Amino acid sequence: MTDYVERVYHSVVKKNRGELEFHQAVKEVLESLKPVFEKSGTFEKQKVLERLVEPERQIIFRVPWVDDNGEIQVNRGFRVQFNSAIGPYKGGLRFHPSVYIGIIKFLGFEQIFKNSLTGLPMGGGKGGSDFNPKGKSDFEVMRFCQSFMTELYRHIGARVDVPAGDIGVGGREIGYLYGQYKKITQTFEGVLTGKGIEYGGSLVRPEATGYGATYFAEEMLKVKNETFKDKIVAISGSGNVAQYAIQKVNQLGGKVVTASDSSGYIYDPDGIIGEKYEFFLDLKQIQRGRIKEYADKFGVEYFANKRPWEHKVDIAMPCATQNEIDASDAQKLIDNGVIAVAEGANMPTTLEATNLFLEAGVAFAPGKAANAGGVATSGLEMAQNNQIIAWTREEVDNRLHNIMIGIHNASYQASKDYGKPGNYVLGANIAGFLKVAKAMMAQGHW
Numbered sequence: 001m002t003d004y005v006e007r008v009y010h011s012v013v014k015k016n017r018g019e020l021e022f023h024q025a026v027k028e029v030l031e032s033l034k035p036v037f038e039k040s041g042t043f044e045k046q047k048v049l050e051r052l053v054e055p056e057r058q059i060i061f062r063v064p065w066v067d068d069n070g071e072i073q074v075n076r077g078f079r080v081q082f083n084s085a086i087g088p089y090k091g092g093l094r095f096h097p098s099v100y101i102g103i104i105k106f107l108g109f110e111q112i113f114k115n116s117l118t119g120l121p122m123g124g125g126k127g128g129s130d131f132n133p134k135g136k137s138d139f140e141v142m143r144f145c146q147s148f149m150t151e152l153y154r155h156i157g158a159r160v161d162v163p164a165g166d167i168g169v170g171g172r173e174i175g176y177l178y179g180q181y182k183k184i185t186q187t188f189e190g191v192l193t194g195k196g197i198e199y200g201g202s203l204v205r206p207e208a209t210g211y212g213a214t215y216f217a218e219e220m221l222k223v224k225n226e227t228f229k230d231k232i233v234a235i236s237g238s239g240n241v242a243q244y245a246i247q248k249v250n251q252l253g254g255k256v257v258t259a260s261d262s263s264g265y266i267y268d269p270d271g272i273i274g275e276k277y278e279f280f281l282d283l284k285q286i287q288r289g290r291i292k293e294y295a296d297k298f299g300v301e302y303f304a305n306k307r308p309w310e311h312k313v314d315i316a317m318p319c320a321t322q323n324e325i326d327a328s329d330a331q332k333l334i335d336n337g338v339i340a341v342a343e344g345a346n347m348p349t350t351l352e353a354t355n356l357f358l359e360a361g362v363a364f365a366p367g368k369a370a371n372a373g374g375v376a377t378s379g380l381e382m383a384q385n386n387q388i389i390a391w392t393r394e395e396v397d398n399r400l401h402n403i404m405i406g407i408h409n410a411s412y413q414a415s416k417d418y419g420k421p422g423n424y425v426l427g428a429n430i431a432g433f434l435k436v437a438k439a440m441m442a443q444g445h446w
């Protein structure tokens with residue numbers, strides 16, 4: 001790292017003690033930006049990095065609610081409004097017991113560059129709670145969401161900050177949150193995205209992150225004169241992103257052989273397709289069941305408490321959570337001949353594992369580029385809400401597809417311009433950074 005980058009990184013570690021995921025996200029970005037600072041001293045003079053790593057605002061609040069037994073429960077809520085240089089804060093809400101400020105800050109920091117890459121005017125933010133929706137009744141989830149929004153509403157707005165879903169927050173939660181916002185403010189506006197289609201949601205938003213990651217992977221494969229046709233694909237997770245990555249890979253002629261949840265993974269050598277895919281979707285979307293039930297139903301192998309990176313596959317798409325591919329997983333994938341990795345999740349690959357992929361010449365798409373289709377389509381939902389119109393499925397999907405091609409090309413071009421053609425980590429970070437940095441400098445010192 002240059003002295004400047006090193007100084008900023010060390011001050012981040014010192015000021016944000018114990019926030020390991022945030023340190024990791026900052027380190028990855030700063031290392032990539034080294035060649036930018038070697039070329040120009042302006043950013044250092046303007047203290048752009050020092051400003052960029054400090055959120056504009058962090059809101060932490062109490063979320064009390066009553067469970068079905070009449071017991072009072074207390075959770076902690078977060079919204080980190082990280083950077084508004086290029087638009088209103090934008091980014092999802094995560095409800096998961098592991099949530100603490102370090103996770104929300106890593107996600108919010110990533111979101112700044114991701115949103116910039118989409119080409120749409122959206123700043124970076126993220127929020128959530130340590131609430132665990134798993135095993136809760138619909139009424140419990142509703143009461144929690146209402147309490148969460150009773151504080152959050154005063155900090156957000158269609159032109160201020162527009163939250164959406166992430167882990168543990170899907171259509172059901174967005175509906176309850178939206179209802180409470182509307183009740184308190186008496187305003188029907190596009191303050192959340194991922195809304196139901198009946199009340200201002202966009203077609204293709206549920207599919208967008210998984211589809212987008214697959215479109216990005218398709219572009220990387222094109223550079224290698226390859227396609228998805230007949231490729232064997234390992235996917236992790238079985239939530240929103242994984243569900244639609246599997247669907248799109250199937251449509252493009254690939255074969256997805258794994259899916260997982262936090263209890264383990266299934267391996268189906270014939271592919272999660274057709275009637276089996278319909279069962280999988282129902283299991284996860286409607287029954288809220290466990291992936292093991294797929295193995296029980298179709299007689300395929302189930303591996304409890306393991307990650308799905310140990311088979312021979314051509315392409316890997318981690319779509320569950322952070323740090324789910326470590327160095328030994330990466331080495332296994334490389335030894336088994338993987339040619340491309342596209343991150344549907346946020347920061348699913350450790351820094352060590354990322355470097356192994358890059359050194360091995362694997363086409364590697366970092367999450368902030370590959371999974372940007374979700375937030376991009378949220379941007380399209382905002383555009384439709386602002387104009388009070390609703391585009392067709394085809395219109396939204398075409399726009400999403402073009403945005404993903406654009407992100408691929410911008411990342412590839414930046415990787416070339418800065419001397420590392422095909423290094424999408426470097427390219428995405430630089431392309432995302434330059435726009436935000438220029439906007440920050442144009443708007444004075446704050």
Ligand SMILES: NC(=O)C1=CN([C@@H]2O[C@H](COP(=O)(O)OP(=O)(O)OC[C@H]3O[C@@H](n4cnc5c(N)ncnc54)[C@H](OP(=O)(O)O)[C@@H]3O)[C@@H](O)[C@H]2O)C=CC1
Nearest residue numbers: 166167168209237238239240241261262320321345346374
């Ligand atoms: N939804 C979106 O539009 C976007 C999501 N992302 C990222 O994609 C990833 C998945 O999000 P999404 O699909 O929306 O979330 P969901 O809540 O719909 O699904 C999450 C999936 O990941 C699994 N999972 C969660 N935590 C762990 C863990 N610690 N270990 C193993 N598996 C785990 C879950 O299993 P279980 O049910 O057992 O917990 C579930 O299968 C996240 O990293 C998210 O930040 C990125 C861009 C946009």
Ligand SMILES: O=C(O)CCC(=O)C(=O)O
Nearest residue numbers: 091092164166374375378
């Ligand atoms: O759609 C959005 O606003 C945010 C999606 C998200 O949370 C993400 O990109 O990680």
